[in-house]
Amino acid sequence: MSRPPMIVRTVPALRRALDGFRARKATVALVPTMGALHDGHVSLVRLAKRRAKRVVVSIFVNPTQFAPTEDFGSYPRTWKADVARLAAEDVDLIWNPDVKTMYPDGFATRILTEGPATAGLEDRFRPHFFGGVTTVVGKLFTQCRPDFAVFGEKDFQQLRVVTQMARDLDLGVKVVGSRTVRERDGLAMSSRNVYLSPEERATAPALYRAMKECAGRLRAGGGIEAAIAGGA
Numbered sequence: 001m002s003r004p005p006m007i008v009r010t011v012p013a014l015r016r017a018l019d020g021f022r023a024r025k026a027t028v029a030l031v032p033t034m035g036a037l038h039d040g041h042v043s044l045v046r047l048a049k050r051r052a053k054r055v056v057v058s059i060f061v062n063p064t065q066f067a068p069t070e071d072f073g074s075y076p077r078t079w080k081a082d083v084a085r086l087a088a089e090d091v092d093l094i095w096n097p098d099v100k101t102m103y104p105d106g107f108a109t110r111i112l113t114e115g116p117a118t119a120g121l122e123d124r125f126r127p128h129f130f131g132g133v134t135t136v137v138g139k140l141f142t143q144c145r146p147d148f149a150v151f152g153e154k155d156f157q158q159l160r161v162v163t164q165m166a167r168d169l170d171l172g173v174k175v176v177g178s179r180t181v182r183e184r185d186g187l188a189m190s191s192r193n194v195y196l197s198p199e200e201r202a203t204a205p206a207l208y209r210a211m212k213e214c215a216g217r218l219r220a221g222g223g224i225e226a227a228i229a230g231g232a
Contacts, residue, residue: 005057005083005091010101014143017093018056026053030146030173032137035059036076036191037085040181044150045089047178051148057086058095058140060102065132076191095144102139111138111169116160123157130161137162141171149173154180154188182208 008014021028029052031044048055059082066072086094110131117123117130141149149166151159163175181189186208187201196204217227 003090004087006093007083007096008093009096009098011097011143014093014095018144021054021092027147028052028054028056028144029148029150030140030144031055031057031150032140033057033059034061034075034191035082036078037082038189038191040152040154040189042085042089043181044152044178045086045091047176048148048150049089051150051176052146054092056093056095056144056146057091058097058144060095060097060136060140062102062132062136063099064103064135065129067126067128071192071195076194095140102136109135111135111165113161113165113168115164116157117164119157121157130158133158134161134165138165138169138171141166141173146173148176150176150178152180153177154190186212 006017008017018028029048031041031048033041033044045055045057059079061072061075061077063072066075083094111134112131113134117134123130137149149162151162153159159175159177163177165171166173166175183189183205185205187193187205188208193201193204213230214227218224
């Protein structure tokens, strides 16, 4: 029977728990999440367990990376199922702060990045997004002080942004990317897949098929424009 992970919700309790790990010379890996866990998250946890003796998973739906028109209020929250999944994986600690803990009254500091955060990809459509991500991830890194932090390659621009931030700010965290976990038909696993209608869900894997075909043309020596155009 899996033992339940330790659940902490305040910074002092988190530091006491982490101090206990380090007193035993244990390395620590952090897996930051917003909950609504699926098999993709489990793969991150398993990679973290291979990298470190102790694994911390944070569950925090971060309001600062959502625009007012986005889905912060309706973002899926599945706390009991998440705890059960993490217990089954023998996670050591769940860091589950509330918004007031992360952003107390008077909070006035942001981490803003350039480089990968201004590549014209997700930032083009969500200009607010990476400021929210880097600020919350920066806080998680300083709160947990992990040796490793594991992020999925599904959000590849985000992986590049947090890797750059950790390096630029000398945070002492090795950011590790983990391969995208997909459904049988190729759709990348995502907490937001529940938003798809049956028709949208049936159509969604076409993007993965198109990317694989494009990659195949590039490997065969085709040019980028021809590959994107379908080999024409």
